[in-house]
Amino acid sequence: MNSGIERFSLNQQTIRQWSLPELVAGCTAAGVRYVGLWREPVRAYGLRAAARLVREAGLAVSSLCRGGFLTAADPAERIAAVDDNRAAIEEAAVLGTGTLVLVCGGLPPGSRDLSGARERIADALGELAPYAAAHGVRLAVEPLHPLFASDRSVVSTLRQALDLAERFPAERVGVVVDAYHLWWDDTVAGQLARAGRGGRIAALQLADWITPLPEGALLGRGQLGDGSVDLRWFRERADAAGYTGPVEVEIFSPALWARDGAGVLAEVLERYRTHVL
């Protein structure tokens, strides 16, 4: 029953109606070996208790979401952001994951200076990468779809993410390949190969692209197979580039959140077998 899902990881936002114990029990029952966690529910449950719960169930944490938001121009805000990322690094270490996902941040209020914002991200990575390495954690820069360029991430393409990451050693800064954010880009095949050559792929995430987008655009991701993304292509290209890590399904969808969690997981696994393997 469980063949083929050895690399599958369930990002907890996909079934956020589940508490952490429900997530652990549900994944264990379904034969899932990896979970992707988010800081807020982990802290609400208690960091060390969460780490113990997951570890004792035999699950591994594929990634922790999320650090980042490193584009503030205001010095006090910048210091606060770097401090918060240090805390995220520590949390990742306690949870036993080597991957901290970074959503790097949009434009500060009133700013139109994209390249300045990107440079501030690079500066912050330089400050954080040694701290992360000392904790056995790699910073994973996630390019977000260009629709989020103003408010969530001025890093919009895999090329931009690699341009940032490659300023640092590969074991310190990698990239997240999320098919939802990158599917539209006809340069992504070449950039995936580049990422693989450099050992930069820290995580592979999947969700499908469906329209119409809801207000605010964030919570409009589709179940695997329901949309426009050739998900298998991404998995195959990442594999061909040498990526052997978990394949994390991260879907933000109120339609999925309104359903029974076990039913959602069964459907996600069936779609994973059909559209990803």
Added chain:
Amino acid sequence: MNSGIERFSLNQQTIRQWSLPELVAGCTAAGVRYVGLWREPVRAYGLRAAARLVREAGLAVSSLCRGGFLTAADPAERIAAVDDNRAAIEEAAVLGTGTLVLVCGGLPPGSRDLSGARERIADALGELAPYAAAHGVRLAVEPLHPLFASDRSVVSTLRQALDLAERFPAERVGVVVDAYHLWWDDTVAGQLARAGRGGRIAALQLADWITPLPEGALLGRGQLGDGSVDLRWFRERADAAGYTGPVEVEIFSPALWARDGAGVLAEVLERYRTHVL
């Protein structure tokens, strides 16, 4: 009073509460010399009557929106789309504009094949370009923001638009540079220079990027100066690349449509002076 707005063009969608006679009267009263027109309101008024109305008021038509939607895989749909584009070319010629804006089309239902869709666009351009040239009209490929890749345009970047356009002579196929669609892309400066060198810039359009996006994303454009786009940068770069044509303001905004048209135009012109000139 009118200095500085010699190149300004009002796309009629910006004040779509105006009828065509109101648009012509409003623009004339404000000293505006160009209008960008859409096929549907022009046909509702009557093509030849609209052409006469605009011409007799001394206005020039900067562009006609829009042809395109050339990605259908179904042969009958494809023939219908090419026929419709031939009609759009004829309408552009009657209106006296040399620029037909093409929104090239998204993925056909159920398809995930972006490159196949892009090739079908190229095929259709090959079929349409001679017909357009015979009518004194240039096809203008508009790259749309990647958020529209699945349902409106698989051409998402200026590079992709130029890759398509450059398969044909520059006087037959150009590109539309719309800051709203391209602002997030850090390769756009180089592509603007490329477009200018090749004489490919057929139109320059402006709107600002604001969030949150509304449901469906289409009608969420911002008034000039209200958002994240460095509009002056786009105008200056286009100028530096040799573009001397109209600068068209095209904002889809229910907030602007709910207001008095003359007041909107006055505000747009004031913002244009502040943020574009």
